[in-house]
Amino acid sequence: MINAKYRRLVFSFLMALLMTFIMSFAITFLNLWFIDEFVYKWITAFIKAFFIAFPSVFFVAPFVNRLVDILIKK
Template identity: 50%
Template sequence: MFNPKYRNVVFAFLMALLMSGFMSFVISLFNVGMVDNIITIWLKAWVFAFSIAFPTVILVAPLVHKLTDKIIRA
């Protein structure tokens, strides 16, 4: 288990992993359909998507938390 001080990084990693996996699969299916090599296409897309998603979540999460706080308190 991880130290609680790494909660934000673990959250960002898991969020990016799951969201990029799901989104890249749906978009791959949408673009090429259910072809024989869809898993290979999807995994390549997932690696690329995750490499963008993880740093994005790390950078954007604090802003989203602040915006959420403003909306909830309004």
């Protein structure tokens, strides 16, 4: 198992990985449908998006958690 001190890093990695995987597929599909180069273009978009999403999630997630704490009644 992974040490708890890496929770934020693991969360950010997995969230970015799953979201970019799904979103890059959806946007590539909506823009191109299923063309011969679909998989190549999708994977290329996924890789580029992941390298933007991972640091974004890592730095934005704490702010979003605080915002949710403010919005949700305890």
